Amino acid sequence: MILQVENPVVEVHDLTVSYERKPVLWGIDLTLPAGALVGVIGPNGAGKSTLIKAMMDLLPVSSGYVRIFDQPLKQVYSRISYVPQRESVDWDFPASVFDVVLMGRYGQLGLFKRPRKADKDAAMEALEKVGMQSFANRQISQLSGGQQQRVFLARALAQNADVYFMDEPFAGVDIATETAIIQLLRQMRDQGKTVIVVHHDLQSASEYFDWVVLLNMRLVASGPTEQVLNQELLEQTYGGKLTLLSKVGDLLRKQEFPAREKS
């Protein structure tokens, strides 16, 4: 079930990505609607991170193209932000929390310009949104995993973009941070922003996302959560992976007896 939308925010056409001639993503055709909280879901090695990196042109693609707001990526850099995986940077780097969040403003500033007061205010405001304002002067090596993730999120928020790509923002964070992040993402969606999240936990997926992309090297499904998260499509995505099939079982049981109200 691959649903294409009218006036998509992100349009991926016939995208193939290979590492050393070994394809990791095959012929992805995908459109994503505006103002949605999108989950990219699939087993390990399915190419989830690769897909969002290719959407942002961070990787060389073998074929296909990506358009965002119906324009080539180069023209819409200022409307795109990215929350990389937490482990992708060196947290012992000599920088403060505020230094990192201010980086979110660098794209708009342009060459040779220093951050002005408006930029500093925006960075501080972003820190407040993630509840980290009292950590502004803290050295980044002193943060916990959840706090690191919030700082990365604040950096993306400071940019005030329209499309956000997030790579596993819930990986290895505490429950309080996970709840805070998902609330923030819902607020962003309600403001009309599009948030695309790589996620590996099937259980929370149905609760968190409006739109789900199921991926396992090929695109298995893309559509509204309730239409996509069913046994048949999940088996197609996770097929043969026994440990994950038990998770699918859990999920289906939860669908029969919902433990929590969907918000």
Add this chain to the structure above:
Amino acid sequence: MNAFWIILTGSLVATCCSLLGCFLILRRMAMVGDAISHAVLPGIVIAFLFTGARDTVPMLIGAGLLGVLTTFLIEFFHRFARVQADAAIGVTFTWLFAIGIILISVFAGQVDLDQDCVLYGEIAYVPLDLIITEGGLSLGPRTVWMLVVVTFLIGLFIVLGYKELFLTTFDPAFAAAIGISTTLWYYLLMGAVSLTTVASFESVGAILVVAFLVAPPATAYLLTDDFKTMLGISVLLGIIASFAGYYLAVWLDGSIAGAIATVTGIEFLLAFLFSPSQGRLRRQKRVQTVGH
């Protein structure tokens, strides 16, 4: 007066190298600085053969091109030949340096360069090569003037490109995602390292350049948590090493470049032992007080 010119030369080289070194060590590329400082040799010799004189500008251009070629080759071998990064660095720079040595020995008659000079430099000769105006007024050593210009250019590069250099060093993926070219800033940084290396090599030699590129930034890294402070401290440490190294050499009646490099090593050792945040001794003490 000679002491002044020698210490000034050392301090100018220290300033350029320490500033650039801070970016290199945080990119885990300290050894690329080592590679460039050796691999520029064939560029210098070729520039010399073309122009037939030891002019500064053609040499800077020749060495600058070789420096960028070195970084390109390292990237190329690492990415496409799938060799480990350190192996790619080792293969590239020893090969280019060896070519430089062969060129020097083959054209020995025509080239006023020798291997010892390239490796160890002779900072003590700096005050001998003066710029003298037609009126007979001495304007100071040629090397010092060249280094003043290079230091100014490096300083300008870091001030103007600070936020791009900072961001592409910390998080290249995010930089690329918001439209800042990581490749461009990588090659600009490497070009700056090449420029510094070639401007410094004949006065202080490749070994002191490598010492200045790595030791003061590594020491400053142990002493602070703030990047701008780290830049400042490493420049200060480099200048202190130039002073202390000069007088150490006078006292020992030994090599000045060697003494300066030794002092940078001693600075690192002291920081390693006594740094307020990272120092071994302090840390042990702290662990003990917590433990009891």
